[in-house]
Amino acid sequence: MKTLLVHYTPRNEMSNTKRMVDAFRSQIKNSEVEELNLSRDNPDFFLEDNLAAYIQRNYLGKDLTQDQKKSIAKMDRMTEQIRSADVVVVAYPMYNFSMPALVKAWFDSVMLKGKTWDTKDGTYVGLMQGKKALVLVASGGFYGKEPMTSREHALSLGKIEFQFMGYSDVRGILAEGMGAGEEHKMSSLEKSINQVQKIAQEWYANTKPA
Ligand SMILES: Cc1cc2nc3c(=O)[nH]c(=O)nc-3n(C[C@H](O)[C@H](O)[C@H](O)COP(=O)(O)O)c2cc1C
16 A cells, blocks of 8 residues: 655744644554655646657547657656555645645646546546545635635635545545634634544544555
8 A cells, every 4th residue: 555645844843734744643553655846846738758758649549759758757756656545635825826736736746547547428527536635735814704715716726626636535624724813823823733633533543454
């Protein structure tokens, strides 16, 4: 069994998001663990060459030249990494009501047609059935009431991406109010950390040593 921890936590030890990742990691049992730190190992953006290569290969079924293969190699590496994991945790702060650009670039890198999703008889099929995904987000504000609820595109988008890829169990936790003063922040963060640990305990409860 393999667990992949993907995180964008450029504030490192200051990061509220990182505390949730650490809480999950502390409860992992009987699993190989791999980490991808997106602020150090940056995913590529789709640009002219790699987008052309992606369409040629994954939509049109054409062979790629060596240069084309090279242009999409990092996306392929990240895609193989997520495909190899049974449990994926993705953690990031909310930036401007959504996910940070590097996190979106990672989703763009791994959501490759024919690899994590496909089309069949005119409908979309996720190829990652049987796997679990957890999205962890920290935000400065609170999103429980309108008009803020409709502005929350960080956690909701992360969950949609995993649902689209066919993950069987998709959970999400929003640690809100990280900018609301020390007392509010600590109680919200502690609550989220407890939820993170509960999910990890549930997911690894019946795992056996390899
Ligand atoms: C560039 C930037 C944009 C942000 N945008 C939002 C936002 O749109 N909504 C919000 O509630 N918080 C926003 N925040 C606050 C962060 O989500 C919050 O401080 C969070 O705890 C940061 O995560 P970290 O502690 O893991 O670094 C923003 C912070 C930064 C640095």
